[in-house]
Amino acid sequence: MDKAKVGNFIYSLRKEKHISQGQLGILLGVTNKAVSKWENGNNQPEVAMLYKLSEVLGVSVDELAKGERAAPKSESSLRQENAALTKRLAQAEREEATSERKFFFVDLYLYTVVSLFFLFLYLSMYSFISFGGGFWPNLLSGLACYWIVPTLLFVGIVTGAKLLERVIKTTSPVLPIVLLTFFPLSIAFFITAGVVLSIPLMVKAKKICFNPAYHSFEKDKPIVYRYLISLLAIFIVAALTLLFFGLYHGTDPLFTLVYVPLLFLFLAGDTIVFGVFASKRGIF
Secondary structure: HHHHHHHHHHHHHHHHHHHOOOHHHHHHOOOHHHHHHHHHHOOOOOOOHHHHHHHHHHOOOHHHOOOOOOOOOOOHHHHHHHHHHHHHHHHHHHHHHHHHHHHHHHHHHHHHHHHHHHHHHHHHHHOOOOOOOOHHHHHHHHHHHHHHHHHHHHHHHHHHHHHHHHHHHHOOOHHHHHHHHHHHHHHHHHHHHHHHHHHHHHHHHHHHHOOOOOHHHHHHHHHHHHHHHHHHHHHHHHHHHHHHHHHOOOOOHHHHHHHHHHHHHHHHHHHHHHHHHHOOOOOO
């Protein structure tokens, strides 16, 4: 195949359909950068992708490989194809928005409710944990080990899984084999990348999932935030009440044995309630 000719043909077909590189990428499950490389002749689609491209752009695989139409299409035929593609694109964008919405709220939940769970868990065990040194070194070491690290680990796993899924979908099929070959290192890499990129990805996901052009979720945004804040407040009040009650009666190990399961129950109940609400509101 002539890369430049095929690239120009993809560009002209995309313009004919009145869609952007990003929108074509959504329909194909690739990034806009991949589409840009095809159109600039820097790269060419793989065989499997040619079939997807031909279906989306309304040409045969043979025409796509040659970089030209076998015969011109009528205006009415093009209008019908464009109308069908517009519907398909709207559905694909809604699905992408739903996926980004799930990711955004899961990470937000991890940064708030789950993070506080680990904080209260550490506070309940503070009297029995010692890292040596003075008060502040001991406190800061405990917060790092029992609050910050577990929270970031959960965030890294969720965000890293999203990154891994995106990489596998948008890159060469050889990559999954390479990742499996270096399994322990690749998992560690994606968890680390998940921690580092969690906030930028959440910001990007928020822009997509709250875009009113994609879906009608915009009107539900204040309700969902208020509900999440309410759950967060209930969790904090319940955990603090139990914590202060236990600490007021001394540092009895029995308190920790009772408090930790209760804290788990509060977290589980909070998560289930939010999950049910989110499901009914169309978040999940």
